Amino acid sequence: MEPLENMETSETLFPPQTDLLMDNETIQKIKDAQANTKDSGITPEALEQLKELQRDDKDVVREFIDKVRDGLEDVRDGVMDFLGIDKEDKEETTDFDPDAFQKDIESGAAEWHEQLEPYSCAIASQHFIISEYTDAPVTEQDLIQTASEMGWYEELGTPMADVGNLLLAYGIDTTTRMSGDFDDLLEATANGDRVLVSVQNMAMTTEWADGYPAYSANHVVEVLGIDKSDPENPRVIVNDPGIPNGQAMSMTRENFEDAWMTGGGYMCVAHRPDSN
């Protein structure tokens, strides 16, 4: 495959006069990743996509980066080399230990509670994570107060763009993807991280999803992990603050994805403080 530097220069791909949102450092990382990988590269199709991007749209650029990452496994390995992550460590995470998994789920489930207000699902879900990751003696009511003061929680709830802000405020690093997929979720949870996802509550139950003329996410839940006891039929374990029986709720992959994809696959990975 043709190396990147022979196909286009960064100046060609990202004319200086445009509002650069994929900076030179990012481009260099992709090039370095490629240099670390034999017989790999960015495909012409991916380059075509890149050219078509509207560079004033940060989220579209992020989405493109996701696609490159997801579609080119070799490049991902190169990035891991670049970042100094041992590939063997990654492979080890694919081994499923039911006992360790159960213990981990119980730890996350212990933080579950029902949301205090009709529109506070995002705050409750962040509260689960803050309580599990930190020693902060904070209640959901405290977080509602903080979010209200900061403009992250208003009359109708949490704006989509502000989901995850409370985590950052409590020192928890996050990675947000606008269009994640199940592999992203597998990877994040295999690393021991909890994940906030936006879902449609109607599709979570399947009863109303296809017969009511709505199509969007309208709820935030915490993904605790993915149960791979039966590798052919993985189940997603979520803490849902919106329903009385939402503690460590188990769902089929299909059911979960049905609810998740209405919002385009939004995910906010909350990295454990000691995982880096």
Add this chain to the structure above:
Amino acid sequence: MTLQELMRKIQQDPVCRSMLPVDLAMLYPAFSVKRGILCAHILCHRAAVKPEGLEIWSPELRLEIACPQVRPISVVNLKFDGPYTGGTKLIPNRSPDERARHIETVHKLVSLGDALLTEWEKTGSADLSAYNECLKSVLEPAQWEILSAFVESN
């Protein structure tokens, strides 16, 4: 672009993400043409699944989006500027036959929406009436009443 892709892109638009609470569900849009631009009019409301049915709130926000570019035109809080009535309505659980009919109609709506957007992208024009009529048949009367003002004024 399909209708559901449009809905997903709206949720990923930076302006919409900063304005739209994550707790509100978006109904499928009504379409109109304004100054040669295809506009999607979308109501957002809260919905909760109850054992006895689906509880829906009065629409809280109305979005107007230029399509297919997904450019926000306006986000209106209906409590301040619109026919906000407050309160909730319970749509009782449906029988299997009723549910099948509703699912079939929503699937038809999505197909009509896909065709409309495809036609618009190809030719810059499209017949909106079949889609909007189908939408009217699946929305609650109070929901359609809000949207009809925009559809019928064009």
